[in-house]
Amino acid sequence: MKRTPHLLAIQSHVVFGHAGNSAAVFPMQRVGVNVWPLNTVQFSNHTQYGQWTGEVLAPHQIPDLVEGIAAIGELGNCDAVLSGYLGSAAQGRAILTGVARIKSMNPKALYLCDPVMGHPEKGCSVPAEVSDFLLEEAAAVADFMCPNQLELDSFSGRKPQSLFDCLAMARALLTRGPKAVLVKHLDYPGKTPDVFEMLLVTAEGSWHLQRPLLAFPRQPVGVGDLTSGLFLARVLLGDSLVAAFEFAASAVHEVLLETQACASYELELVRAQDRIAHPRVRFEATSISL
Ligand SMILES: Nc1ncnc2c1ncn2[C@@H]1O[C@H](COP(=O)(O)OP(=O)(O)O)[C@@H](O)[C@H]1O
Ligand SMILES: Cc1ncc(COP(=O)(O)O)c(C=O)c1O
Numbered sequence: 001m002k003r004t005p006h007l008l009a010i011q012s013h014v015v016f017g018h019a020g021n022s023a024a025v026f027p028m029q030r031v032g033v034n035v036w037p038l039n040t041v042q043f044s045n046h047t048q049y050g051q052w053t054g055e056v057l058a059p060h061q062i063p064d065l066v067e068g069i070a071a072i073g074e075l076g077n078c079d080a081v082l083s084g085y086l087g088s089a090a091q092g093r094a095i096l097t098g099v100a101r102i103k104s105m106n107p108k109a110l111y112l113c114d115p116v117m118g119h120p121e122k123g124c125s126v127p128a129e130v131s132d133f134l135l136e137e138a139a140a141v142a143d144f145m146c147p148n149q150l151e152l153d154s155f156s157g158r159k160p161q162s163l164f165d166c167l168a169m170a171r172a173l174l175t176r177g178p179k180a181v182l183v184k185h186l187d188y189p190g191k192t193p194d195v196f197e198m199l200l201v202t203a204e205g206s207w208h209l210q211r212p213l214l215a216f217p218r219q220p221v222g223v224g225d226l227t228s229g230l231f232l233a234r235v236l237l238g239d240s241l242v243a244a245f246e247f248a249a250s251a252v253h254e255v256l257l258e259t260q261a262c263a264s265y266e267l268e269l270v271r272a273q274d275r276i277a278h279p280r281v282r283f284e285a286t287s288i289s290l
């Protein structure tokens with residue numbers, strides 16, 4: 001029988017609604033991965049509501065919890081680490097310590113870093129030390145990085161002029177260390193307005209994917225976390241990087257369709273669960289080059 005993969009997911013948890021682990025854990029389980037959620041914050045709700053209660057996990061808790069799993073002899077079973085929203089650069093460094101510990105026990109373990117930097121225009125951003133940490137330290141260790149356009153711009157220190165420029169920027173990030181860069185959301189001058197575009201860049205090639213841009217009165221939150229989580233889950237289940245990219249885009253689209261149909265602000269993950277596991281649509285990625 002094929003072994004069920006194990007994935008350590010280090011990101012935020014919200015009591016109400018879906019962001020961070022609260023957006024990614026259930027979908028990753030639903031597609032067939034054992035998830036070990038390690039919550040970097042526990043907030044009442046995501047920060048786009050403008051108010052919340054709760055606390056940030058002290059950075060030392062991250063290695064403490066990883067050592068606890070080592071002490072019961074299970075750490076070597078970890079096949080991948082996913083990290084998302086970071087409260088501080090110290091928390092990020094604690095995650096890299098955990099990743100190094102896991103890779104020493106299982107050299108095949110993968111690390112996906114979702115370099116969450118927030119949405120400055122929505123009043124949510126991360127300290128400069130966190131963006132510096134992500135570019136200067138995390139990129140060198142990560143196997144996969146999944147920025148959105150704002151995060152890619154921040155890494156590049158500029159905005160793109162065209163689709164090919166986005167590709168050049170993603171390629172530049174690839175040279176920092178990751179095996180693949182998945183750009184979860186492209187934005188550039190001249191982009192077709194009614195499509196949502198994504199990019200996957202690896203040493204072997206580059207792929208572009210389009211799906212419909214759906215209208216929402218308020219943009220749903222947690223979409224990026226869901227995308228990264230499903231991509232990594234499908235890679236662990238044996239998909240090629242391109243197949244995992246296509247799967248994640250298709251499953252996320254299904255969740256957004258259900259969310260739109262329910263006129264819900266929070267992602268409708270429970271209602272969409274069967275379509276997360278078996279998307280009815282399949283968006284195909286097409287190869288592009290500079
Ligand atoms: N197909 C879609 N139609 C409309 N909006 C979308 C679609 N897919 C994602 N979004 C929204 O676009 C924004 C950018 O998505 P993305 O960069 O992937 O993730 P995030 O900002 O959540 O990390 C998010 O606000 C998300 O809710
Ligand atoms: C607590 C928390 N975690 C994670 C996120 C990231 O969500 P997204 O996937 O939309 O980037 C947010 C966004 O507001 C958040 O408030």
Ligand SMILES: [Mg+2]
Pocket residue numbers: 116117118148224225
């Ligand atoms: Mg995000």
